[in-house]
Amino acid sequence: MRKPKPAFLASQITAEILDTFIPEVTVAEKPSDVRKSGKSLPFSLFIRAVEQAPVAISITDKKANILYINEAFTEVTGYQANEILGENESMLSDKCTPRQVYYDLWHTISRKQIWHGRLVNRRKQGQRYLADLTIAPMFDDSGAISHYIGMHRDVTKAHNAEQQLNNQKQLIESVINASPVAMVVLDSAHKIILDNQMYKMLISELGHNEPVHIFLDALQQDLGDLWALAGERTRSFNNREVRVEGIGKRGTRWFSCSGNWFSEDDTLADNFFSKQSSEYLLLSINDITLQRRQQERLQLQTLRNLLAEEEHIRSIRETLLGAMHQIRQPLNQINAAIQIMTQRNDSQNLALKDLLNQVQSMGEETIATLQKCVPEIPETAILPVNLNQLLHEVMLIYSNKFLANGVVIDWMPNPVLPTILGSENKLRMLFKQLIDNAVNALNRASSKERIIKIATRVENDWVQVVIADTGPGIPANQRSKVFEPFFTTQQGLEGVQSGMGLVMVREIVNQHNGMLEIDPSYQEGCCFNISFPYQQTVKVNSHE
Secondary structure, eight states: OOOOOOOSOHHHHHHHHHHHHOSOOOGGGSOHHHHHHTOOOOHHHHHHHHHHOSSEEEEEETTOBEEEEOHHHHHHHOOOHHHHTTSBGGGGBOTTSOHHHHHHHHHHHTTTOOEEEEEEEEOTTSOEEEEEEEEEEEEOTTSOEEEEEEEEEEOHHHHHHHHHHHHHHHHHHHHHHHOSSEEEEEETTOOEEEEOHHHHHHHHHHTOSOTHHHHHHHHHHHHTTHHHHIIIIIOEEEEEEEEEOOOGGGOOEEEEEEEEEEEEEOOOGGGSSSOOEEEEEEEEEEEOHHHHHHHHHHHHHHHHHHHHHHHHHHHHHHHHHHHHHHHHHHHHHHHHHHHHHHHHTOGGGHHHHHHHHHHHHHHHHHHHHHHHHSOOOOOOOOEEEOHHHHHHHHHHHTHHHHHHTTOEEEEEOOSSOOOEEEOHHHHHHHHHHHHHHHHHHHHHOOOSOOEEEEEEEEETTEEEEEEEESSOOOOGGGTTTTTSTTOOSSOOTTOOOOOOHHHHHHHHHHHTTOEEEEOTTOOSSEEEEEEEESSSOOOOOSOO
16 A cells, blocks of 8 residues: 655755754855855745755655655656655666666665766656766764755756767777778877777888878878868868888888868867867878789889880990990091191191091091981970889899899888989989999909899988999099990900990989989998989980
8 A cells, every 4th residue: 555645845844854954054154245244044045946956856764755856856757746755766766777776876875975876767657767866865963864865867868969979989980990991080299099900900011100100291292282281271182192111021012091181179168168179180091002013013014115115225325326436536636636737837748637637527427427316315204203113113124134143132212202303214214224333343243242232211302312232343533434425444355435324324313403422431332322302393304
């Protein structure tokens, strides 16, 4: 049988409890203006405060039987005072709340402590709702618990919103982790906020603690001033290719990078009224190494044919220029003899002078004819060039030559290089000539170590290439002569000097506004240092 409802009003319960436990509100507990007045607040003010509070309040005895509820309690639960007073608080409880929660609740408040947590309650109409509940014990004059006061709010909608936010976050993280593309979110200081499993794999594969910094450096160099504009205006960039040189077994890798900037409002209380936002970059890094290697295999034969054709043209040019050079030497001597005879006014040798003039004229005509036969090097486009890529291609093309000559290539590339503006074909020929020069030097050496070291690095605004060998080296007194036409450090059987390879190398370097030097401090053989400026416009002539 249900217990009879108490016949007293809620206000009477409140007044009785306040009168028992708060006999007088002292002025020391009130604001300064009230303290100065020396007046005590009336009980009715506390009664109205509890009854009109926007939080559901209930007061129970020590067995959780309800003695008082305010209006907000009725609004939340649906129960009127005459329906709930005298009933136990368990009347609101729903069975889906675990027993352990209630055990913790009673264990806490029975030890004179405040309990705060969430319960699933049931309204009078039967709907479940999530209650954010705080229960505090009330004490008598002896300090013993006499009543409990409970305050709770319906936080169902807030919980739904919070749960949906968590679900959305988990969904985003699941999608990001399931992506076959490495993804990372960075703040404005380039600190990693979020990454996925594919990005974590790059850490071990590329051998860097934070590989994202490699990509950021490469992208900033590639985009230049557009990097800042992308963050302010377009807010995105797409499919920017980054080449990363690996050391040892890692090998060269290619990645396609895309980025999107977005803003997030600050959650700090300090900025509640003055909205502040933070900038973030979502960077996706797609490994396209397989596709690029397939393209590389297809392009390799084309490059071989292209270089072979260009080398054939250069061979013809060098042969004709060599013939012109050989003809020019006696012509210079004939011209000197004519000048001497003219200065002496030697009338006895007029016939000889006329003969020499005829020979000189025929020689000049021959040189002019040969000059017309010299083939021109085709004009090539000026494009952004990655020197790591070009060197890699040259080494692949001439890999059989290295094997045939027992040469080991020590490849030490800078992981990421900024591009330079230049002609790909001319630069390939430049590196090919220097590598040929190194192979020939090794073939003349008696050293057991047959190593060619090729390295790239970045210093200030220059991209540097180092090509060194363990050959006999170039004597100090000949280093300034090796760039002269048809000079060689090794004489032929008849003492004839031949070759224009290093002359062509110097001209190509000059055409790209670069610098070329033989390292005087290198003691193991010969070392060429080639430097090119990047982010500058280069004008390359069609003739060498």
